[in-house]
Amino acid sequence: MTRDTPLLLPMVQKLQQWKPLDEADRDAILALPCRAETLRPGGYIVRQGDSTTTSCLLVSGVAFRQKVVDGGGRSILAIHMRGDIVDLQNSLLRHADHSVQALTKIDVAFIPREAIVDVAFRFPNVGLAMWYDTLVDGSIFREWIASNSRRDALSRLAHLLCEFGLRMEAAGLADRLCYELPMTQDQLADALGLTPIHVNRTLKRLEELGLISRTQRSVTVTNWANLARVGDFSCDYLHLPASTPD
Amino acid sequence: MTRDTPLLLPMVQKLQQWKPLDEADRDAILALPCRAETLRPGGYIVRQGDSTTTSCLLVSGVAFRQKVVDGGGRSILAIHMRGDIVDLQNSLLRHADHSVQALTKIDVAFIPREAIVDVAFRFPNVGLAMWYDTLVDGSIFREWIASNSRRDALSRLAHLLCEFGLRMEAAGLADRLCYELPMTQDQLADALGLTPIHVNRTLKRLEELGLISRTQRSVTVTNWANLARVGDFSCDYLHLPASTPD
DNA sequence: CGACGTGTTGAAGGAGCTCAATCTAAGTGG
DNA sequence: CCACTTAGATTGAGCTCCTTCAACACGTCG
Structure with missing residues (x-):
């Protein structure tokens, strides 16, 4: 490890779940430029409607996605925990169609979109692992549709x-x-x-x-x-x- | 065009929605190995529980994803039309957690998973476009959660x-x-x-x-x-x- | 023709909602 | 240390949207 406490370590651990990573892959992730931040419960990682330029790794605590419908009704779409790359969805698409908020006090690391994309294509294992990660999120969404519908x-x-x-x-x-x-x-x-x-x-x-x-x-x-x-x-x-x- | 009627043209058209593609990108997609097939209404592209080795492009017609819950109840999770890459979800994850079926008579093209992944990383525009595509699918899933819940x-x-x-x-x-x-x-x-x-x-x-x-x-x-x-x-x-x- | 899949309509029942009150625990300021 | 506030949890009663059960109509296809 190049630094004392690598902020992005949870991301390495999470991605390794999906795909074995070698030394170079791991280093590339840990070297990603990022900005740390702490949020209190209820604090926003992204707001529905924002245009986005950064992705966000959840380093500690619990967060959730939500969407506002019609007359003020809310729908919580997902719950996230340490290691989850919480805002690939909104950041790659450039326009947040839903909000992501802190459930507990959380530590997050904001990573510029370009840096994520760059690493994904220079280190295919990392890219594939991130792709898997978004697909697993999708799988959980599908289960929630079925659950809340039937x-x-x-x-x-x-x-x-x-x-x-x-x-x-x-x-x-x-x-x-x-x-x-x-x-x-x-x-x-x-x-x-x-x-x-x-x-x-x-x-x-x-x-x-x-x-x-x-x-x-x-x-x-x-x-x-x-x-x-x-x-x-x-x-x-x-x-x-x-x-x-x- | 190298062939008379490029089977995979709808895929090019769809991916171009997300990201501009150059000549090489387009050729790479059109040259993907694939196996064409026609299914009658109700026919299965993948069955929940199958292990998967191919992805599937919907060339014509309409298809849907569904999941069976508990005592025979069904939940339809998504509807797909021409150009949709219908089974990245199941194929990359290797294990189908839901079924995909024909709604009308459909034409499909099965593409080996490895070929998809290979193109995605040799042609980053294509890879990024496919990644976008799965993220947009995710966005639609989220809207369906909110809709069916609230x-x-x-x-x-x-x-x-x-x-x-x-x-x-x-x-x-x-x-x-x-x-x-x-x-x-x-x-x-x-x-x-x-x-x-x-x-x-x-x-x-x-x-x-x-x-x-x-x-x-x-x-x-x-x-x-x-x-x-x-x-x-x-x-x-x-x-x-x-x-x-x- | 009869059978089957699909659509349509009626009547009755129930899971979950709305409205409203009460209770608890954790602040917060005096 | 105690009033006061506030967010959250809990309970009750009545209502409604949607379901379940049950017929019946229509078209297609063996």
Whole structure:
């Protein structure tokens, strides 16, 4: 490592999930020009409507994508954690069609679009890994379409709890059976296409069914197999490297 | 042109939407090895669960992506038309997490994954255009999440009619105000997360409101501005080249 | 002709929404 | 240290949009 604490290390770790990288690939990533920043909960990485020139790596904390519809309704489209390259989507397309915001306090690194594109084509392994990464994001979007379109409230919530736990575990940030879910019930509602009131009742039902227990924001899954069954959850769509089985 | 009728021409046309291509770029695409095939309505391009080795270009006709949930419920995730590279998603990830099927009779060209990746990195304009293409797909997925999560039936249906018309027009296949929508009400229901019965009633309401009229599968938009308003439709998320304004 | 896929309509039921009140925990300023 | 505020969680009651169940109409195709 050329520097003491490489800011972009989480990006290397994430991309290696998709494609083995050699020394040169890794160095190229770590040498990317970037600007570090810390945001408080609610702070914006990009705002819907902005024109964009930088991409953004999430270095620590949790963030989310959201889109405003019609009369002020919000839809949360994705949740992101350490290592996620959070704004390739908006930056390559030059025009943000949705916002990305901090859920917790987060550390981010802004990287100029040109630098990303340059590395992607000079180091094909890196480029391919980034391409994979956007495709996996797409796969998760598709699962969310199916979930919010065709599953009932109980199933949707169970599904989200499985996905979040498993992704946190895959990122080495938590145990799938016990983690902090840094979302208010309002935000859960916007992610699931429900009202906060109904989210509250549905959480209660998951508890009564003996599938989870919770205190404040922390979730403990007391019966993973049944939670996954209720949520119709299969981890295929996450395309995780073959180490974390369902 | 090296051959009489270049099978892969629609791919060139589509990618040029995202990025200007020079002679060499175009030739490289047209020279891609591929296998042509014709499928009847309902025929599979890929099946959920298959392992994949080829990508697929849609040369003519209309296709759709779908995912099966829990007890036989289906969710239609996207609709595709000429020029769409329909299976980068599954092929690069090597494992199909959803199916892609013909909606009408379609002509397709299967292209080996390696050839795609090879061209993408030897011709960066092509690679970037393909990357854009997958990002635009992602953008459309996000809009569908928001739509199926936060809009009511009338709005969802109006939104879908606007999107389909505009995309057909952008692909040079139809007029946004008058086109063939090759979907049964059952399929519309699966795309919108509704029941076919409710789709039927909602179509009727759109007619009664004077926004559309229809005979068989053909749709005529009688009031685009109001249809777009009801559907909360803005074409931003399609990232179309600056020629087709909303 | 009968069968099947698709579209259309009616009536009844339910999952989730809206409106509204109450409760808790965590600040914040005096 | 305590009033005061505020964001979030929780609970109740009534309503509605959409679903489910059930017929029936229409065209195509064996």
